[in-house]
Amino acid sequence: MSQPSRALALGGLSSGVFVALALLSLLWTPYDPTQISIIERLQPIGAQHWLGTDQLGRDVLSMLMRGAATSLGVAVAAVVLGAVPGIALGLFAAARRGWIDEIVMRGNDVVFAFPALLVAILLTTAFGPGALNAILAIGLFNIPVFARVTRAGALRLWPREYVLAARVAGKDSLRISLEHILPNLGGALMVQATTQFALAIVAESALAYLGLGTQAPLPSWGRMLADAQTLTALAPGLAIYPGLAVVLSVLGLNWLGNGLRDLLDPRLARGV
């Protein structure tokens, strides 16, 4: 198996498992992840509760599944929220250059100048904790990332002769941006999107860990980590499982991004 397809298979498999578990959790979980049962608190791994229970007797597997849905939902929304305006701004800046470019890029610098997580904390404290504000806070910081990557790639493509040929065919800069520039940036943007997606999962967990993201009783990986903090000696699994979930989903997404980039490039595709 060649390198790109191995990355794609591994990344696709692990991301697929997470997405499947997240979707499944919306319909069915082994137990109700919000059901508290003090009698069954801190159960070890067993036939009844596959990954045990937490200090309030909630089923850890059920919480992880629903937590995946929360994390993925917030991350998808945050990436879309960042990518759409970011890519549009980047394409626009590269097509127009001049003072428009300056304004867009300096605006980006202003956003970049603030530590992302700090501002996210600020926003969620100002507007109240919750999944929606977490999405807005994470998404806002994705805009300049996508704008920069898009602009840098687009500036490299604009002098290409096929773009010149499109101009000779009378196409305006909007059309050229959409038909020639954007598709050729697809690979780079795909990788960036998966990277940002992975970062968004981490950011969501971090906000939830600080109590600023998804609120109880909705389960989330970050809050599971926070709750497990005081019980690491007693029940280390409570911290290990959500931690592993974050790591594996981030790793899988990065592989998926690299695999997709190679797959989407017709020059690298083999046997098509």
Place this chain on the structure above:
Amino acid sequence: MALLNISGLHLAVDGRELLSGIQLSLQAGQVLGLVGESGSGKSMTAMSVLGLLPAGARRSGAIDLGGRDLLRCSERELCAIRGSEIGMVFQEPMTALNPLLRIDEQVAEVVRTHRRVSRREALMLAHATLERVGLPASRVGHDRYPHTLSGGQRQRVAIAMAIVLKPKLLIADEPTTALDVSTQARILELLRELVRENACGLLLVSHDLGVIAEIADEVAVMERGRIVEHGTVAQVLRHPQHPYTQALLANSRPQPVPAPSAAGTGAPLLEVNHVVCEYPAHERTLFRPPPAVRAVDGVSLRIDPGERVGLVGESGCGKSTLLRAILGLESLRGGTIRVAGEGYAGGDTASLQKIRRQIQIVFQDPHGSLNPRWRVADVVGEPFHLWRGPGAPSADERRRRIASVLERVGLSAADGERFPHEFSGGQRQRIAIARALVCEPRLLVLDEAVSALDVSIRAQILELLSTLSRELGLAYLFVSHDIQVVRAVTDRLYVMQRGRVVESGHSADVLAHPRHDYTASLVAASPDLDLALARRFPQSAKIPVAVAS
């Protein structure tokens, strides 16, 4: 004894045989030319000598340099040999130099890698070598960075790096391909002098038989990883034995194409009157607008329907800016451009669209001019965008026309479903020509359209262009730096220098009897196979034909 002896060299990369049974020898003080078309293995042969091969390469045979077999040397020994005993000059001088190092430091670095000398001593040697390669400190500061130098000056720095330790063997891979003709002539002369002075051998890799005829003593012709003919330049180029060499020689002399009968009749198709184009200089000032550079300075030219007009000049002379202005991609600072009587200085989009249907362009690089993510049919159909609103061809009509234009340029309608990377360079150029033809223009602008192609492909594309010109009554504006090609395929000619047209007239007349000094220097510098042979080997035509191995 020969300086370099390659015997029975085989090279395979990932199991694919790239070189088989290469047999070459080079004497000290001699220039051995290695010619062939792209993919023939000439660069691989040169790289095999240096041991710089892609991962997965397997070599067998022997490469003997001064009594040592380079194939038996360890990587460590090879590192010591590269730079000190073998110097290398690459094609693209910009990428061969480190942009962050001053030019004297680049040269000194080579010295300090191989000799235990102080920084000062290394710099002194570097300065002397830079002087020797024609970069006197009085004119070109030795503390300058590569990006401040011209292409020719950069190549001189690269040569200085290659010769600073007086290597026994110099390898030059297409050292002048990226340079203008007059710069090329001077660089070739410098290489020739250095070989004589240092009594080293030069292995010169080139696709250009004109270059080989100018400076090589011996020549080896390569085809598909084999040497098909080997002998002295006079022998091989005057009396080629192998059919491949014969074809290569025939294709290197572009055949004159007779003018189509319809040429030069009727009202002018394109009139360019006193056009001026400027662009802002790079330097930025805070309050004043940046100073303007005048790229095109009052140029006038005229093309009649069906006429084939050439435009020659060196890089930076304003050719490209003028072309962009003609295509309506550049705003004019002065003058007018009229196509079939209609002007478009104002930038009125509707009339621009109408005019662009009459002018289309084919670019130099067939790899860069096709969007890699588009299928060929979409690429070819792109100019249909010029037909919007009433009268635009229907989807069926477009498909039919794309298919027919693909067939016209020698491809098949089914090729429309494939992607550009599935085609060879020559086929891609055919796709680019199909795109230019699909909206049935009356003028085709060919911007160095055959410069990046091998001579055999070049001959095919020139043949295709002349057929198209005959059958469709197309007019051409043929932009090229290659005097031989321009002489063969154009009726009239404009010579540009520093933004101005310095000479114009019938191509054959202008090139045979140039009136302007600049034209004369261009013609003199342009490598001409037959002239070079006649000058260097005046009597060798009488030498009996020798069959080369």
